[in-house]
Structures are given as C-alpha cells and as structure tokens.
Amino acid sequence: MKKIFIDPPNSMILFDIVERLGHEPLSTMAALQERVDNLEIDMPPMNVTLDDVIKGLKYAGIEVPSGIRGRLAVWGPQIDAADAAIVMTEAPYSFGCVGCERSNEMVKYLLRRRGIPILWVEYPRDKEAAMRMLEETKEFLEGLE
Amino acid sequence: MSENKPRQRETRLIMISPASNVTPDQLARTVHAMGRELSVKETCYGCLLEGDPKTVVEVRDELRKLDPHGIYSKRRAYPAGDPRRCRAQHGTRPGYSQLEAEWKLLANLQHAMDAIDMGEKAPPEPKRNKLPVKEFKEICEVNL
Numbered sequence: 104m105k106k107i108f109i110d111p112p113n114s115m116i117l118f119d120i121v122e123r124l125g126h127e128p129l130s131t132m133a134a135l136q137e138r139v140d141n142l143e144i145d146m147p148p149m150n151v152t153l154d155d156v157i158k159g160l161k162y163a164g165i166e167v168p169s170g171i172r173g174r175l176a177v178w179g180p181q182i183d184a185a186d187a188a189i190v191m192t193e194a195p196y197s198f199g200c201v202g203c204e205r206s207n208e209m210v211k212y213l214l215r216r217r218g219i220p221i222l223w224v225e226y227p228r229d230k231e232a233a234m235r236m237l238e239e240t241k242e243f244l245e246g247l248e
Numbered sequence: 249m250s251e252n253k254p255r256q257r258e259t260r261l262i263m264i265s266p267a268s269n270v271t272p273d274q275l276a277r278t279v280h281a282m283g284r285e286l287s288v289k290e291t292c293y294g295c296l297l298e299g300d301p302k303t304v305v306e307v308r309d310e311l312r313k314l315d316p317h318g319i320y321s322k323r324r325a326y327p328a329g330d331p332r333r334c335r336a337q338h339g340t341r342p343g344y345s346q347l348e349a350e351w352k353l354l355a356n357l358q359h360a361m362d363a364i365d366m367g368e369k370a371p372p373e374p375k376r377n378k379l380p381v382k383e384f385k386e387i388c389e390v391n392l
Contacts, residue, residue, distance in 0.1 A: 132323040132325045227353055230356050230363065235373060238369075
C-alpha cells in the first residue's frame with residue numbers, strides 16, 4: 104500500500120478512487136482531524152497555531168503571505184510523506200481549494216521538486232473523460248507496486 | 249504525520265451518486281440493522297458514519313454492496329454534528345460547495361465504472377484545435 108497525495112487535497116472523487124484501488128490517500132481531512140481533535144484552536148483550518156506558521160516556513164519563504172504558509176503547513180508534510188501523487192487538471196475555477204491559487208501552484212511545484220511519480224488526470228466532465236481518468240489511475244497505481 | 253498515528257475516531261462521509269437508486273434513508277437503516285458500534289447521521293447527500301476506524305471502514309464496505317459504483321466516501325475532519333459545522337446549530341459549512349460540485353460528477357463516474365466493468369475501453373482524448381482567427385474575431389465583436 105502506497106501513500107498517494109491527491110490534488111485537490113479535499114477531493115472526494117480522488118480520495119475514493121485511490122481507496123478503491125487499495126492505496127492510502129493523503130488528504131486535507133486527515134491533517135485537519137488531528138488539529139480538530141488534539142489542539143485547542145477555534146476552527147481549523149481558519150485558525151492556525153504558531154507551530155503551523157513555523158512549519159510553513161519550510162515550504163515557503165518569509166516574504167510569502169501568511170495564508171500560503173498556513174496552507175502549506177497542512178499540505179507540506181503530506182507531500183513529504185507521499186510515495187506518488189495524482190493531480191486533477193482542467194477543473195473549473197470553483198473546484199477544489201479555491202482560497203488561493205498561489206498555494207495550489209506551490210503544491211504542484213513542491214510535488215515536482217520531490218521527484219515522485221505524478222499522474223495528471225483530466226477533470227471527468229463527461230463519461231468518456233471519467234473512463235480515461237479511471238483507466239489512467241488504475242494503470243498508474245498498479246505500476247507503483 | 250497524522251496518518252501514521254493511531255486514530256481514536258474516524259468520521260466518514262458517504263455520498264450517493266445522483267444516478268443511483270439508493271436513498272439516504274436506506275443507508276441509515278442498513279447501518280442500524282448491522283448493529284455495529286458506531287453512530288450514523290442521515291444527511292441530504294447520504295450519511296455520516298462515526299466510530300472506531302476499523303468498524304467504519306468495514307461498514308463502508310458493507311454499504312458499498314448496495315450499489316458498488318453508486319456509493320462514494322471520504323474522511324471528514326470534524327465530528328458529525330459538531331456545532332462549528334452543523335447547519336442545525338447555525339454552523340458554517342465551507343466545504344459544502346465542493347461536495348455539491350463533486351456530487352454532480354458522480355453520475356459520470358458511475359457510468360464510467362459500469363462501462364469499464366462491461367469491458368468497454370475509454371475512447372482516446374479528442375484533439376484540441378487552435379481557435380480560428382475568424383471565430384476569435386466574432387467572439388471579440390459580440391455586443392453584450
């Protein structure tokens with residue numbers, strides 16, 4: 104079982120497909136659950152701890168807006184832990200984490216910099232695109248073993 | 249990493265595809281009938297399961313048998329009914345628009361899974377051509 108980072112990291116479709124094919128998806132939900140259960144902060148991910156901001160510095164410079172650092176404090180450690188990644192492309196503007204496009208760009212940059220296998224799948228806007236997405240994902244995940 | 253630590257609770261969101269005949273009520277009743285130690289909350293899109301991670305995954309697998317290609321799931325960070333998120337207690341629901349966007353796509357995914365099971369092959373991706381200058385000019389000159 105490999106750890107697969109999914110992008111958008113809150114996508115149910117990618118989370119479900121990766122689980123169906125027998126791997127562990129790394130998602131925002133898992134990272135936030137730890138903050139919800141263990142930390143006394145009001146409303147993660149809207150509120151962060153000082154540790155989060157410091158963690159974010161590993162992934163983005165001090166001149167980068169704090170919102171990006173906060174987001175990367177959640178996704179960065181998952182990117183470090185991932186064995187591979189699946190990224191959805193050509194999605195509409197409102198799909199996935201829409202708060203900050205620069206954070207999404209940084210995630211893709213960090214994935215490329217790590218050099219892990221990455222699959223770029225098409226947004227399943229119709230049945231044919233969904234079939235292509237499923238076949239490519241299956242082939243990619245089977246190839247990781 | 250959070251994934252490596254033993255988790256006390258797992259909350260899982262179960263969503264039914266719009267092309268499925270299963271109803272949220274049917275899901276909730278099926279879970280109750282199993283008599284497992286976990287809580288279930290019926291929602292408009294399916295249900296929420298909450299309990300020990302192993303039990304939750306086993307129940308999810310059982311629920312999938314109702315409609316293998318029509319029931320989807322993902323983990324949820326907040327517990328079911330958490331006042332910070334639950335609409336009944338005027339909580340915010342920032343993830344709902346993403347859920348709605350994905351719900352609309354589930355029918356495509358369901359039909360694709362059915363087709364692949366029946367041995368169909370995915371058609372090749374259509375080639376995208378460049379936009380002809382004439383059409384581009386027409387778009388530019390449209391008066392809104």
